Amino acid sequence: MRLEAEVSLHFECLTQSGPITVRLGNAAGGRVNKKLNARGALNASCTVREPHVQSSAQFISTCGGRMRGLSVAVVGIVAGLMLSSAATAAELRVLAGGAMTAVWASIKPKFEQTSGHKLDIFFGTTPNLIKEATSGKPFDVGIVPVEVMSDAAARSHFAAGATVDIARVGLGVAVRAGAPKPEISTPDALKAALLKAASVASIPESATGYSIAKVFERLGITEAMKAKMRAQPTPAQVVAMVANGQAELALFLMNVLTAPGLDVVGPFPAELQQDVVYTAAPSAGTKEAAAAKALIDYLKTPEAISVIKSKGMMPG
Structure with missing residues (x-):
């Protein structure tokens, strides 16, 4: 979990899982990196990573006895941000074509680190993906062969509108x-x-x-x-x-x-070549539409495209 806020503070806080990490710009460490403004007040950009903390009360309980120079008000700001981040992080169930396993092995950790969301990926062939999409089991997004979308029953379980082509290979x-x-x-x-x-x-x-x-x-x-x-x-x-x-x-x-x-x-010779295209769409029933869209958008970024090419596929 990553939380960021602009606050006036100077502290070093140790928790049960080790020091809270604080950061100003790209500098990271166990203490605040300080900058004085024109009036001499202390400003810092504070990044907190504390995955096991579930509530503001637990945060204060965990940190409170070992803080130096940190007001309760600042604790409230940081804890509030922590709760807000927890509320927006999602676990996405993804349906994916089995031939993209190597691509996902690289993209999954990159996306999770960048977004804070977690991915639970079901890999399958086209018939298995159609069966899974129509099984009634919830899922959030699919990156599947276009043949899955050609099946009317499966297509009805994805959001209406155009799909987004992600990769192709011959x-x-x-x-x-x-x-x-x-x-x-x-x-x-x-x-x-x-x-x-x-x-x-x-x-x-x-x-x-x-x-x-x-x-x-x-x-x-x-x-x-x-x-x-x-x-x-x-x-x-x-x-x-x-x-x-x-x-x-x-x-x-x-x-x-x-x-x-x-x-x-x-x-295969060019006259006979048949590209298999993998296309993306959110589930029609997802409760994590924003996170599903974030994943699809990420798959079109230069970072993801570089991974797709490195695994022997072409983007789009």
């Missing part, structure tokens, strides 16, 4: 690390490589799987690929199947295929 092929790489630079070459492979790992029941099925259809190999498919429930298991030698090719999103144990062969 399809690719990978082999076990060190294995020979097939030629896939043209549609005919990709078709030949797929027909030659003994087995392929993917997630047919997912936004990615639907896109791959469209490619199979365009190549005229839908029936031939059915016997080769080794369907997996999660992106991590697609990677593991090929890395362990249980399937010859991995067909999935490029950002997922750049994983230890695999060598990326390359993206």
Whole structure:
């Protein structure tokens, strides 16, 4: 929890969990950084981090016996700000596409530190996300494949209006690390490589799987690929199947295929490429609309965009 106020004070307060941190500008420490104004009065910008304090009474009880030069009025100001901050911090339940796990591993702590809100993220494939959105369980915001929003029942559980596209990524092929790489630079070459492979790992029941099925259809190999498919429930298991030698090719999103144990062969040819797009919208029933909007806005910031790019995806 972070609280900031402009107050006139000079003190050092120790609490049960250690010193209260105070800050003026960017300087932080266990005591107030002081600045005199034109009349010689002491001013300070005070930042307090004290997560375990639940009430102003507890704050005064915790700190009161060990304060120096701090008036009760100032304690009231700081404690009041603490309660105000606690009231505005939210815990958001987020529905997210499983292929963005690596992105969220970096973005979650950054957003939590910046905003004070906490994220509880449910990862799933498109069918799982549709099921979760329509299950009646509360959630606050979704960053999901656009195919989730194409389902009328699921869409009704998100706020009306336009969604916000956050990231996109194309399809690719990978082999076990060190294995020979097939030629896939043209549609005919990709078709030949797929027909030659003994087995392929993917997630047919997912936004990615639907896109791959469209490619199979365009190549005229839908029936031939059915016997080769080794369907997996999660992106991590697609990677593991090929890395362990249980399937010859991995067909999935490029950002997922750049994983230890695999060598990326390359993206699908441009003529066949199908981007999977992840889009965001608040839940229709969220009680944390402001915090949900703050998360969506954060995902469009330069900091978040940098993370998205670093994980092999493109923003927007």
